[in-house]
Amino acid sequence: MELILTIALFAFSSGITPGPNNIMLMSSGVNFGVKRSLPHLLGICIGFPTMVLAIGLGLSAVFQAYPILHSIIKYVGITYLLYLAWLIASSSAKMNGKDTANPLSFIQAAAFQWVNPKAWIMGIGAIATFTTMNQALTPQVLTITLVFFFVALPSAFVWLGFGVALKRLLKNQRQQKIFNVTMALLLVLSIVPMIRP
DSSP: OOHHHHHHHHHHHHHHHHOOOHHHHHHHHHHHHHHHHHHHHHHHHHHHHHHHHIIIIOOOOOOOOOOOHHHHHHHHHHHHHHHHHHHHHTOOOOOTTSSSSSSHHHHHHHHGGGGHHHHHHHHHHHHHHHTTTTTTTTHHHHHHHHHHHHHHHHHHHHHHHHHHHHHHHHOOOHHHHHHHHHHHHHHHHHHHHHHHH
């Protein structure tokens, strides 16, 4: 039980801090509201634990054998994050609720985890930290995966809620545009620490 609490604390502290997923969720809350953003939220909450499970059950060994694959995924992820930042900055959501863009779908958000550098760092860090070689690996990985799933839901809802609350403060389209550009810049800034080799 103590290990589960420790994993939950790690999952919460790493999952609640600003990062690409949370910035995009908050932006989605402002631009699309809760209902339209739910597939995006669920894609993160299911996609990330699925990735942790895959890392724990063997993908980390593949990356150790072929480090170039990790580098390729890292730079594809950075490129995709820059593209998403541009989409957020150029978003022209209308204040009356009719917008020209769409939030990320469940599949897009789940697939995004595989190119999200922060997700890789969290997943590999959790597997490396909370597993031991003197016990069966699969039950340990399943425990970590389940804890991440249950912690991801409230963390994601907090950021989506921030976005919905902010929408009430944004009185006109100009303010919403300033918010979108600010979120895009924050998303770009969240990439900077990941660019280092």
